[in-house]
Amino acid sequence: MTRTIELYGRLRGAGLGDRVELELRAGLTAGEALGVLKAVFRERAGLLEGCALATENSVLRSADPLPDSARLAALPPVCGG
Amino acid sequence: MTKLTTEPIDVSGLMAEVSDMGHGGQALFVGTVRDEHEGRRVTAVTYEAFEPLAAAVLSQIARDASRAHGAKVAVVHRLGKLPAGQASVAIAASSAHRAQAFSACRDIIEEIKKQLPVWKKEHYEDGESAWLAGCELAAER
Numbered sequence: 001m002t003r004t005i006e007l008y009g010r011l012r013g014a015g016l017g018d019r020v021e022l023e024l025r026a027g028l029t030a031g032e033a034l035g036v037l038k039a040v041f042r043e044r045a046g047l048l049e050g051c052a053l054a055t056e057n058s059v060l061r062s063a064d065p066l067p068d069s070a071r072l073a074a075l076p077p078v079c080g081g
Numbered sequence: 082m083t084k085l086t087t088e089p090i091d092v093s094g095l096m097a098e099v100s101d102m103g104h105g106g107q108a109l110f111v112g113t114v115r116d117e118h119e120g121r122r123v124t125a126v127t128y129e130a131f132e133p134l135a136a137a138v139l140s141q142i143a144r145d146a147s148r149a150h151g152a153k154v155a156v157v158h159r160l161g162k163l164p165a166g167q168a169s170v171a172i173a174a175s176s177a178h179r180a181q182a183f184s185a186c187r188d189i190i191e192e193i194k195k196q197l198p199v200w201k202k203e204h205y206e207d208g209e210s211a212w213l214a215g216c217e218l219a220a221e222r
Contacts, residue, residue, distance in 0.1 A: 008131055009200030010212040050217040054198065056133035059218045073131045073198075079215030080128070080135075080158060080199030081112050081170050081190055 001026060003066075005037060006073040011051070014044040024066065031062030037074060050077045083139045085130060087161040090168045098155035099175040106179035110172040110186040116165035118213075122206040127162045128169060131198040142192045152176040152185040158199065 006019045022036050030053040038045040053060045055070035082098045096109060114126045143154050152174045159169045174185035195216045204210045
């Protein structure tokens with residue numbers, strides 16, 4: 001299934017724009033999906049260190065199943081305020 | 082009341098949000114864009130958010146602080162490009178006594194730093210810019 005992952009903060013410096021489309025098989029966890037994203041980032045995969053996947057409502061733990069239909073975003077460490 | 086906005090923060094309006102005749106203490110915290118970071122002259126900071134989650138997290142942070150301290154709270158966080166000197170975040174709290182209002186403001190800004198999905202890109206006078214490091218997000222359960 002093709003899923004869109006929105007990119008924020010420093011991840012937009014990877015030269016991939018503000019979102020990427022990934023082919024993710026059903027039943028993947030958030031951690032496994034991040035692994036697929038790292039492969040897409042290739043030599044820029046280091047930018048994903050410390051990042052988490054999230055939906056509009058919550059941050060996903062690595063072992064959480066990827067929700068089927070939610071909006072997904074890759075979030076680097078935060079620094080609001 | 083919590084809000085993410087691209088408009089300048091109305092601090093007086095924020096204080097009015099927490100006004101209460103039964104509250105003898107009002108506290109206000111305002112975070113502003115510094116013009117220097119690690120020896121570099123900063124001209125502006127761009128604030129970016131994953132807005133739907135940021136709105137939900139900010140609301141939860143405010144509810145938690147309100148409940149913990151028996152305070153009325155109001156929080157506004159700016160988004161977009163802000164020149165040095167402008168307010169990026171403002172937190173107002175009122176409570177029966179001053180200690181709870183101070184504590185509510187402190188808790189809210191600390192949790193914003195740890196939890197709010199917002200990122201800062203500093204712009205320097207030499208034309209360069211850089212995303213700032215931050216706190217890793219942890220899923221809540």
